[in-house]
Amino acid sequence: MKHPHLFAAHDDDAECRPHLPGFRSWRGIYLVVLVCFVAYVVALTVFTRVYS
Amino acid sequence: MNLWDYVVLVGATLAIALYGMWRTRGARDLSTYLKGDAHTGWATIGLSVMATQASAITFLSTPGQGYESGLAFVQNYFGMPIALILVAAVFVPLYRRLNVYTAYEFLGRRFDTKTRVLGALLFLVQRGLAAGITIYAPAIIVSTVLGWSLTWTVVLSGLVVIVYTVMGGSGAVTLTQKHQMTIILAGMAVAFVILVMKLPGHLGVGDALHVAGEMGRLQAIDFSLDPDRRYTIWSGILGGLFLSLSYFGTDQSQVQRYLAGGSVRDSRLGLMFNAVLKIPMQFFILLLGALVFVFYQFERPPVFFNEAEWSRRVDSAQGAPLRALEERQATLHAEKTGAVDAWLAARRGDDAAAEAVAREAMLAAQARSEALRQEAKQALFAIDPKIKTKDSDFVFITFVLDHLPHGVIGLLLTVIFAAALSSSSSELNALGTTTAMDLYRGVVNAGATEAHYVRASKLLTMVWGVVAVAFALLLRVAENLIEQINIIGSLFYGVVLGLFLVAFFFRRVGGTAVFFAAIAAELLVLTGFFTLEIGYLWYNLIGCALCVAFSLMLHAVLGRRDEVAPLPGG
Numbered sequence: 001m002k003h004p005h006l007f008a009a010h011d012d013d014a015e016c017r018p019h020l021p022g023f024r025s026w027r028g029i030y031l032v033v034l035v036c037f038v039a040y041v042v043a044l045t046v047f048t049r050v051y052s
Numbered sequence: 053m054n055l056w057d058y059v060v061l062v063g064a065t066l067a068i069a070l071y072g073m074w075r076t077r078g079a080r081d082l083s084t085y086l087k088g089d090a091h092t093g094w095a096t097i098g099l100s101v102m103a104t105q106a107s108a109i110t111f112l113s114t115p116g117q118g119y120e121s122g123l124a125f126v127q128n129y130f131g132m133p134i135a136l137i138l139v140a141a142v143f144v145p146l147y148r149r150l151n152v153y154t155a156y157e158f159l160g161r162r163f164d165t166k167t168r169v170l171g172a173l174l175f176l177v178q179r180g181l182a183a184g185i186t187i188y189a190p191a192i193i194v195s196t197v198l199g200w201s202l203t204w205t206v207v208l209s210g211l212v213v214i215v216y217t218v219m220g221g222s223g224a225v226t227l228t229q230k231h232q233m234t235i236i237l238a239g240m241a242v243a244f245v246i247l248v249m250k251l252p253g254h255l256g257v258g259d260a261l262h263v264a265g266e267m268g269r270l271q272a273i274d275f276s277l278d279p280d281r282r283y284t285i286w287s288g289i290l291g292g293l294f295l296s297l298s299y300f301g302t303d304q305s306q307v308q309r310y311l312a313g314g315s316v317r318d319s320r321l322g323l324m325f326n327a328v329l330k331i332p333m334q335f336f337i338l339l340l341g342a343l344v345f346v347f348y349q350f351e352r353p354p355v356f357f358n359e360a361e362w363s364r365r366v367d368s369a370q371g372a373p374l375r376a377l378e379e380r381q382a383t384l385h386a387e388k389t390g391a392v393d394a395w396l397a398a399r400r401g402d403d404a405a406a407e408a409v410a411r412e413a414m415l416a417a418q419a420r421s422e423a424l425r426q427e428a429k430q431a432l433f434a435i436d437p438k439i440k441t442k443d444s445d446f447v448f449i450t451f452v453l454d455h456l457p458h459g460v461i462g463l464l465l466t467v468i469f470a471a472a473l474s475s476s477s478s479e480l481n482a483l484g485t486t487t488a489m490d491l492y493r494g495v496v497n498a499g500a501t502e503a504h505y506v507r508a509s510k511l512l513t514m515v516w517g518v519v520a521v522a523f524a525l526l527l528r529v530a531e532n533l534i535e536q537i538n539i540i541g542s543l544f545y546g547v548v549l550g551l552f553l554v555a556f557f558f559r560r561v562g563g564t565a566v567f568f569a570a571i572a573a574e575l576l577v578l579t580g581f582f583t584l585e586i587g588y589l590w591y592n593l594i595g596c597a598l599c600v601a602f603s604l605m606l607h608a609v610l611g612r613r614d615e616v617a618p619l620p621g622g
Contacts, residue, residue, distance in 0.1 A: 016145070016316045026320065030137045033327045037133040040331045041285070044126065044272040051265030 053198060053453075053461060060462030064235060065469050069216040072228035076220035082502040085509060086153050086485050088223035090314040096230045097322030100309045100478075102329070103229035105299075106236065108190030108472035109445075114334065116357075116444035118341020119348075122269040124283040126335050131292025136327040139301045140320040142556055147307065148316045153489045154482075155307040155552070162555040163563030165494060170570055172490035174548050175304055176483060178541045183479040183516065184523030187213075190472045191524065194465070196360050197449050206524045209469060213476045214517035218510050222485075225477045226312045232470035239467035240337065246456055247343050252350045259396055260346045266395070266411060267349075267418055269342040272335070294592055298549040304482035344451050349392050351455070352385045355428045357446035361439060362432070370435045377428050384424055388417035480520065484513025539588045543581055546595025547574045553596065554603045561607040569602030 016026075023029050076089075083090075117125050152158050156175065160168030191205040216224050251260055264270050274284045281287075300306050300323070310319040355378055356362040366374045391414040398410035429441035452464045488509040493500070500508075547570050554566050577595045580586065586594075 018321070019317060020321075026141065029320075029324060030141065033133055033137060033324055036328050037130075037331070040335075041130070041273065044123075044335070048123075048271050048273045051261050051270040052268070 053465075054458045056459045057462030057465065060459060061465045061469065064463075064466045065212065065473070068228050068231045068235075068470070069212055069473070071231070072224040073216045073219045075227055076223040080503070080506060082153075082505050082509075084223060085221035085506045086489070087308070088221070088226045088312040092223075092226055092313045092318065094313065094318040094321035094325065096226060097310055097313045097318055098325030098329075099233040100226045100229040100312065101300075101306060101322055101326050102333075103233040103236070103471070103474035104305055104309050104478040105326075105330075105475070106233075106471055107186050107475040108468045111236065111240065111337070111467055111471050112190060112193055112448060113445050114337045115341035115344060115448035116446070118269065118338035119345045119447045120341075120444045122264075122342060123272040123335065123338045124274060126272055126331065126338055127274065127283045127285050127288030128292055129331050129334050130285060130288035131290065131294065132296040132330055133327040134289075135293050135296030135300060136323045138297060140323045143301045143307075143552075144310065144319045144323070145316055146556070147311055148319065152311075154304050154486050155302050156304070156486060156490045157494070159551060159555060160490070160494060163566055167551065167563045167567045167570070168490055168494060170567060171302075171548055171551050172486050172494075174544045174574075175302075175486060178544045179303070179305060179479055179483055180516065180519065181523070181540060183476065183483060183520035184527060186472065186476045186479060187520055188524035188527045190468055192527075193445055193449060194468060196358065197446065197453060199360065203525060206521060209472060210476075210517060210521035210524065213473045213480065214514060214521075217477045217480045217484075217517065218514050221506075221509070222308060222312055222481055225481045226309065228477065229309075229474045232474040235463075235470050236467045236474075237333075239463045240340070242460060243452065243456065243464055244336065244340050244343075246460065247340065247347060247451075250455060251343070251347060254393075255346075255350070255396070260343060262399065263346050263349060263392060263396070264342045266414065267345065269345050291589065291592075294549075294596070295545075295589075298545045298592065298596075302548050302552045304486050305478040308482050308485060309478060341448065344447060347451070347455075350389055352382065354450060355381050355425070356432065357443035357450050358440070359446075359450060362428075365432060365435055365439075368435075373431050374428070374435075377424065377431060381421075381424055381428075384417070384421055388414070388421055391417040476520070480513050480517050483516040484509050487512045487516070539581075542588045542591045543577055543595070544574070546592040546597075547577065547599045549592070550596040550599025550603070553600055558600070558604065558607075561603050562610075565606035565610055566599075566603045569606050570599050572602050573598035 018026055018029055020029070114125070147155065147158055150158055150161050152161070154172070156168050156171040159171045187206055187210050191202060191209060194200065195202040195205045216228060248257060261270065274281060276284050277286065310322050313319050313322065354362065362374070365371055395407070395410040395414040398407040401407070432439050433441055452461055456464065488505060492508055492512070493505055550573060551566060551570055554561050573595055576598055577591050580594065581588070581591060
């Protein structure tokens with residue numbers, strides 16, 4: 001048995017939008033966070049190669 | 053420590069606490085007391101979440117870890133960004149929509165009261181014990197180094213945090229954390245800059261990094277699949293994801309922080325703030341430790357970084373072998389400094405063969421220094437087997453006290469106390485809230501007024517504060533309990549996460565199945581812990597997997613008897 005109120009999609013609500021310049025949805029923000037994470041891993045890998 | 057250091061330490065610590073209390077003096081309704089000001093912005097929430105996670109031990113131990121074993125520990129945080137995205141996308145909207153005070157209240161709405169109480173009790177056991185450690189761990193280090201009374205350090209820091217957390221509630225915690233975290237970040241940045249400036253004049257930052265790298269302190273990433281390796285990118289992403297999901301998604305001390313804002317947007321952006329900044333922050337704290345290591349290639353370090361303990365033994369009747377070690381260390385250190393300089397000079401030349409020879413000589417000198425440090429620890433152990441020979445927690449504070457200017461020493465001690473107070477306040481706030489809302493209002497007395505629950509929350513927060521301080525004082529005679537508390541946390545975290553994962557992703561499973569599944573999983577985890585030889589961190593994964601699997605099996609067996617209870621008004 002499902003809880004429609006509990007699990008209904010909610011991201012379209014005005015209150016939930018990111019309201020950040022350049023971002024229309026949260027997916028864009030999550031993508032940027034993931035890109036940052038990948039960039040950190042790449043940068044740390046290069047750092048390790050250069051100095052170790 | 054001189055007068056200026058004390059002025060900075062006491063002034064900044066008390067000013068932040070008093071400001072937090074003054075700004076939140078009107079918090080009388082339940083929502084404001086337990087959730088704080090609805091206008092709290094995402095940056096404040098982000099700093100509050102960061103301050104809750106970063107305890108004083110983070111700023112004492114992490115540089116020591118960078119000094120001793122390098123940057124590899126940063127990989128432990130690799131699962132965090134992914135976990136925070138999941139928490140922001142899945143957990144936050146549900147908590148917000150149901151307008152819950154605690155994460156366990158959500159379990160009550162989704163399943164039933166008994167599951168809510170079970171989740172709350174599992175949290176209270178592990179976090180209640182951890183609250184004592186959060187107060188004790190920095191107090192033991194700071195009091196040892198500065199010669200303060202441990203009892204008074206524990207009691208006074210405990211008193212400050214109890215007063216402003218009880219008086220101002222969640223709003224005071226969030227507000228003070230914002231300022232505490234600002235001081236912490238500024239203090240660490242100042243320490244980093246001064247450290248770089250204190251490196252020898254002939255040594256550029258690039259040279260310093262090459263020295264640290266050659267000595268094995270800059271390996272940040274390890275792609276090895278060897279399970280025996282402590283930190284690898286794989287264990288960091290998988291283990292870190294799992295731990296961060298448990299911590300940020302189900303631990304009330306964090307949930308209460310990101311529910312402090314007025315909207316889903318503020319909560320999510322506060323979490324994303326941490327998802328982006330946490331890895332660089334940990335990297336720089338570890339790098340600080342690695343650069344302290346380089347600094348001590350040119351400045352003679354203590355033989356043993358817990359200098360108070362060392363001095364006491366050196367001055368005793370059994371101190372002769374320790375004094376001999378000090379003399380040997382002076383000679384070895386001079387040789388090593390020469391070897392490092394020789395390698396740097398060879399590196400600047402074009403002769404690869406000469407550089408290789410100089411590198412071998414430098415690494416051999418370092419190996420002799422390490423061997424002497426081990427010898428010193430064994431000598432201490434031989435004198436008194438009760439001595440803690442792990443001294444890496446004392447590396448950073450020793451550097452601060454011995455080499456930073458007055459005023460900055462006060463600032464860095466403020467950083468340590470700010471970190472201790474900020475994480476303690478979140479814990480006490482969460483413990484009081486969970487006890488008041490999930491146990492008292494949820495089970496004992498459901499029909500009282502809001503003012504009554506505010507009073508109950510204040511009283512229970514105070515009780516937890518007193519329990520935490522008492523526990524911290526008790527730890528004085530039982531130091532090995534610290535590791536035991538970490539083990540206890542791992543034994544419960546997995547099952548709590550399992551409860552929430554079933555709630556989110558297996559929507560047909562009801563309260564009866566998940567409740568008995570969680571109990572069975574917890575019993576199996578405890579049985580496994582006492583009978584099997586498995587590293588305790590694995591019990592996070594095992595507990596969660598068992599809870600989810602048992603829930604699905606029990607639901608299949610119970611069928612209609614495991615119906616999901618209707619939501620109030622739903």
